[in-house]
Amino acid sequence: MSATSPEQMHAISADTRHTVEDVLEYARRRALYENVPLDKPMSPRDLERLASASITAEGIGARRAIALFENVLAPACVSTDHPGYLSFIPSAPSKASLAFDVVVSASAIYGGSWMEGAGAVYAENEVLHWLAREFGLAPGAGGVFVQGGTVGNLSALVTARDAARRRAIHDGRPAPARWVVVCSAEAHSSIASAAAVMDVDVVTAPVDHAGRLRGDAVARVLDEHGDAVFAVVATAGTTNFGIVDDIAGVGAVARERGVWFHVDGAYGLAAMLVERMRPLFVGVELADSVIVDPHKWLFAPFDACALIYREPELALPAHTQKAEYLDTLTGKPDWNPSDLAVQLTRRARGLPLWFSLATHGTQQYRDTIEYGIDLARRIADEIAGRDGLSLVRDPQLSVVVFRRDGWRLADYEAWSAKLLDEQQAFVVPSSHAGEPVLRLAIISPLTTFELLTGILDTLA
Ligand SMILES: *Cc1c(COP(=O)(O)O)cnc(C)c1O
Numbered sequence: 001m002s003a004t005s006p007e008q009m010h011a012i013s014a015d016t017r018h019t020v021e022d023v024l025e026y027a028r029r030r031a032l033y034e035n036v037p038l039d040k041p042m043s044p045r046d047l048e049r050l051a052s053a054s055i056t057a058e059g060i061g062a063r064r065a066i067a068l069f070e071n072v073l074a075p076a077c078v079s080t081d082h083p084g085y086l087s088f089i090p091s092a093p094s095k096a097s098l099a100f101d102v103v104v105s106a107s108a109i110y111g112g113s114w115m116e117g118a119g120a121v122y123a124e125n126e127v128l129h130w131l132a133r134e135f136g137l138a139p140g141a142g143g144v145f146v147q148g149g150t151v152g153n154l155s156a157l158v159t160a161r162d163a164a165r166r167r168a169i170h171d172g173r174p175a176p177a178r179w180v181v182v183c184s185a186e187a188h189s190s191i192a193s194a195a196a197v198m199d200v201d202v203v204t205a206p207v208d209h210a211g212r213l214r215g216d217a218v219a220r221v222l223d224e225h226g227d228a229v230f231a232v233v234a235t236a237g238t239t240n241f242g243i244v245d246d247i248a249g250v251g252a253v254a255r256e257r258g259v260w261f262h263v264d265g266a267y268g269l270a271a272m273l274v275e276r277m278r279p280l281f282v283g284v285e286l287a288d289s290v291i292v293d294p295h296k297w298l299f300a301p302f303d304a305c306a307l308i309y310r311e312p313e314l315a316l317p318a319h320t321q322k323a324e325y326l327d328t329l330t331g332k333p334d335w336n337p338s339d340l341a342v343q344l345t346r347r348a349r350g351l352p353l354w355f356s357l358a359t360h361g362t363q364q365y366r367d368t369i370e371y372g373i374d375l376a377r378r379i380a381d382e383i384a385g386r387d388g389l390s391l392v393r394d395p396q397l398s399v400v401v402f403r404r405d406g407w408r409l410a411d412y413e414a415w416s417a418k419l420l421d422e423q424q425a426f427v428v429p430s431s432h433a434g435e436p437v438l439r440l441a442i443i444s445p446l447t448t449f450e451l452l453t454g455i456l457d458t459l460a
Contacts, residue, residue, distance in 0.1 A: 022063065023066065026070060031098055036082045036083075037075065038078065038079055038084055038426060039074070039076065039078055040075075040423070041076055042075075047073075047076060051068060078426055081093060083447040083448070084424060084425030084451060084455075086441055086447070087426050089297075090441055090443040091295055094299045094356045094360065097299060097300045097352040097353060097355060100352045101301045101351075101352045103351075103355075109347075109351075111124070111347055111348035111349070112338035112345055112346045113336045113337070117337075117348060121335060123351060124348060124351065125142065127353055127354045127357060128144075128306055128350070130357070131292065131306055131308060132308050134272060135285065135287070135290055136284055137284075137287070137310055138285075138310065140311065140312075141310050141311075142312040143289075143312060143315075144337040144341050144346075145346075145348075145350035146305050146307050146341045146342075146343060146346075146349075147349070148305045149266030149291055149293045150190040150194070151305065151341065151342060152293075152305035152306075153188070153190045153233075153262070153264055153266075154194040154197060154342060155307055155319065155342050156231075156291065156307060157195075157200075157230075157262065158194075158198060159309065160181075160260035160288065160289070161179055161230045162318035163230075163260060163314050163318075164259075164260065176228035179201070179228060179229075179230045180200065180203050180225050180228045181195055181202055181203070181232075181233060182202075182225070182231070182232045182233065183204060183205070184205055184213035184217075185204040185205075185206065185207060186207055186213070186240070187238075188235065188238070188264060188266065200230070205218050205220070207245075208246075210243070211243040212243055213234060213250055214249050214250065215248075215250050215252055216253075218254070219253045222253065222257050222259065229259050231260040231261070232254040233262045234247045234250040234262075234283075235268075236290075237271065237396075237397050239267055239399075240439065241395075241396075242376075242396050243396060244268060246283075247283030251287065252283070255286055260289070261286055261287050261288050262288065262290070263289070265290055266291055267397075270298050270369055271297070271373060271397050273362070273365055273366050274369050275366070277373065280396065287310060288309065288314075289309050290307075290308050291307050292306050293306075294353045297443055299365070300352050300356065303349065304350060306350070312340060315339065315341070319342060320339040368445045372447075375442050376399065379400055379452045382449075382453060383400065386456060388404060388405050388406075388460065389404060389456065389459065390403050398441065399439060400440045400442070404438065404459050409429060412429035412438065413429060424455065424458070425451070427455065440452065440455075
């Protein structure tokens with residue numbers, strides 16, 4: 001039995017010094033990989049064989065634990081920042097942002113309150129205010145970085161329902177038997193998930209031939225459901241296709257009826273930073289709340305969603321947690337990020353984006369996002385011109401959906417598995433209108449036209 005003392009893990013001893021240095025050295029190496037390995041998952045059985053028994057009474061030591069992570073566990077995780085990772089929505093954190101994420105970890109900042117995290121919260125707010133201006137929101141808009149788009153959408157909708165309840169009470173109207181949120185059938189699954197958590201109903205309005213939710217479709221649903229509707233959600237870039245709803249039309253109807261207007265731009269709203277794309281996003285300025293995920297197209301590491309309210313004060317009654325031990329925080333007019341979303345303790349998860357933006361400037365962001373849009377256009381034209389491939393729809397943003405003529409789901413799956421097995425790329429089949437399709441989601445500026453045509457070649 002080795003002798004232990006309570007402060008052993010925290011003391012600045014030779015041992016802890018080595019542990020910190022070894023970890024940071026590994027982080028440095030990973031951050032500076034010239035070629036990120038794509039890697040792939042491993043079966044539970046293989047992991048059991050190679051990686052079990054790391055948790056022991058005495059500990060296995062930092063060296064062995066790092067080696068286990070580097071040699072077994074990390075290679076069993078697909079690298080979402082690999083340029084050939086084109087499934088779902090890839091991540092492509094800038095080197096500055098991922099390095100600064102380590103600083104956030106080393107700094108033990110409590111990002112929930114101004115009293116504890118003023119400096120960090122100030123810097124995060126600088127980013128949120130910049131985004132709010134870009135989205136055309138009036139001064140006074142503000143918000144909080146939450147874990148992801150799912151939590152962002154949930155938090156916004158909770159605020160929306162709270163506001164609707166208050167309005168009903170104020171107007172002397174009874175609350176509806178069931179509250180309703182309206183979105184398109186193409187809206188992200190997190191809206192239905194939020195509705196389930198909130199125990200409210202989702203009513204979907206039909207989309208037009210281009211897959212867009214329009215004002216007239218929303219108006220018809222509002223005619224039918226009236227005061228039961230507490231929010232209308234428009235999507236600024238669907239996840240599967242990158243389709244941007246008719247935000248101006250939907251927003252105008254929501255405004256006219258006095259219903260909360262939420263814009264889910266988790267993936268696509270970043271494209272609004274590109275000047276020539278702005279017409280697509282007209283109407284975002286009407287939003288009562290918007291979200292965009294920095295861990296998607298703003299080149300920040302997992303995980304962060306910027307949730308911005310037109311009137312942040314409206315979120316306070318919905319989200320401020322009351323408890324005796326919190327009284328010292330809640331009695332003050334301070335800007336407390338915890339009061340704006342469904343969370344209390346929070347990592348200052350906006351800081352990696354703040355640092356990278358401060359380092360590189362906003363123009364670099366605009367240019368890097370535009371690169372992805374241009375590359376999507378180019379590869380879509382290439383697909384349209386190749387025999388045996390058909391484009392399902394022209395890309396609006398940076399998602400390209402197409403078919404390999406004559407293939408069934410099993411063909412796509414076998415092809416996808418082989419591509420990953422050979423460590424060329426990670427492209428999983430998606431589906432559209434009940435048909436399997438292939439989908440390339442482009443985020444990384446390291447994804448090249450040649451890499452993409454190399455993938456197309458394997459479909460011949
Ligand atoms: C990704 C996405 C979400 C969910 O965001 P998470 O960060 O994965 O929770 C919500 N809406 C849209 C449109 C998305 O693309």
